[in-house]
Amino acid sequence: MSTLHEQAVVIDGLIIAKWGRDIFEDMRRGGLTAANCTVSVWEGFGETVANIADMKKLIRENSELVSLVRGTEDILDAKKNNRTGIILGFQNAHAFEDNLGYIEAFADMGVRVVQLCYNTQNLVGTGCYERDGGLSGFGREVIAEMNRVGIMVDLSHVGGATSEEAILASSKPVCYSHCLPSGLKEHPRNKSDEQLRFIADRGGFIGVTMFPPFLKRGIEATVDDYIEALEYVINLAGEDCVGVGTDFTQGYDKGFFDWITHDKGRHRQLTKFGPIVNPLGIRTIGEFPNLTAAMEKAGWTESRIRKVMGANWVNTFREVWGA
Numbered sequence: 318m319s320t321l322h323e324q325a326v327v328i329d330g331l332i333i334a335k336w337g338r339d340i341f342e343d344m345r346r347g348g349l350t351a352a353n354c355t356v357s358v359w360e361g362f363g364e365t366v367a368n369i370a371d372m373k374k375l376i377r378e379n380s381e382l383v384s385l386v387r388g389t390e391d392i393l394d395a396k397k398n399n400r401t402g403i404i405l406g407f408q409n410a411h412a413f414e415d416n417l418g419y420i421e422a423f424a425d426m427g428v429r430v431v432q433l434c435y436n437t438q439n440l441v442g443t444g445c446y447e448r449d450g451g452l453s454g455f456g457r458e459v460i461a462e463m464n465r466v467g468i469m470v471d472l473s474h475v476g477g478a479t480s481e482e483a484i485l486a487s488s489k490p491v492c493y494s495h496c497l498p499s500g501l502k503e504h505p506r507n508k509s510d511e512q513l514r515f516i517a518d519r520g521g522f523i524g525v526t527m528f529p530p531f532l533k534r535g536i537e538a539t540v541d542d543y544i545e546a547l548e549y550v551i552n553l554a555g556e557d558c559v560g561v562g563t564d565f566t567q568g569y570d571k572g573f574f575d576w577i578t579h580d581k582g583r584h585r586q587l588t589k590f591g592p593i594v595n596p597l598g599i600r601t602i603g604e605f606p607n608l609t610a611a612m613e614k615a616g617w618t619e620s621r622i623r624k625v626m627g628a629n630w631v632n633t634f635r636e637v638w639g640a
Contacts, residue, residue: 335568524562
């Protein structure tokens with residue numbers, strides 16, 4: 318592990334791994350300062366509360382490895398204490414159901430990032446795999462309440478029209494926590510040059526993923542292909558609003574992907590993925606130091622590396638969460 322990687326604040330904007338001590342140990346191996354950790358996708362309010370309770374129990378049981386993040390100072394404390402800060406996040410506003418009061422309740426539990434939609438239509442708006450009707454009236458109220466209580470709006474799996482309206486509706490910076498540019502590969506989950514510029518120009522944030530189906534070379538990709546994607550986005554948006562959002566699915570089998578890619582309507586399958594093999598060189602969370610090394614090899618300045626590896630995320634989180 319390079320000195321720069323050891324010293325830098327390293328943040329992953331999205332991990333949806335199978336939570337347990339083995340993942341937390343791999344976060345330690347990777348020198349990860351903090352990560353947005355998914356605790357809800359298709360679950361309703363009650364199931365999501367149970368997931369949060371399970372995660373908090375895991376954090377307590379592994380307190381020498383991880384700690385809960387409620388604010389940006391908790392991220393910096395995690396760095397100082399050689400722990401990984403766990404940021405509770407949702408990949409769907411489904412758990413809000415139709416109750417605005419649940420948003421503050423989840424904020425009180427520690428939830429700090431919520432993606433509005435997961436691929437498909439919900440009460441808030443439309444996902445990226447469905448005809449996009451834009452943000453609903455309820456969706457505008459959801460964003461206003463998320464702004465008020467300090468939960469970041471995530472638009473990664475959200476449709477283009479809904480995303481544009483959400484960016485304009487939010488009084489705080491919003492993000493694509495994990496996306497790739499369609500300029501390198503056309504895919505419903507990837508974002509066009511125009512979409513990437515639109516969010517950046519309005520103070521938003523772009524986390525770049527390495528999820529193989531969305532990468533130009535798919536499962537043939539290496540860490541250098543991921544660097545290419547980061548550079549593509551930086552060239553469009555600038556280096557101050559770009560970061561890492563891997564979308565690691567470590568520890569899961571086919572059953573998980575069958576569940577997560579379903580659609581409304583029992584047994585309907587929305588998308589299908591082949592084998593998920595992350596880029597060579599960063600196949601596991603523990604290989605995070607290889608990413609910093611690849612940035613150095615590509616000739617990135619220390620300043621750019623520190624920003625993209627985590628400092629940019631900290632600055633944006635501070636704007637949304639306050640201290």
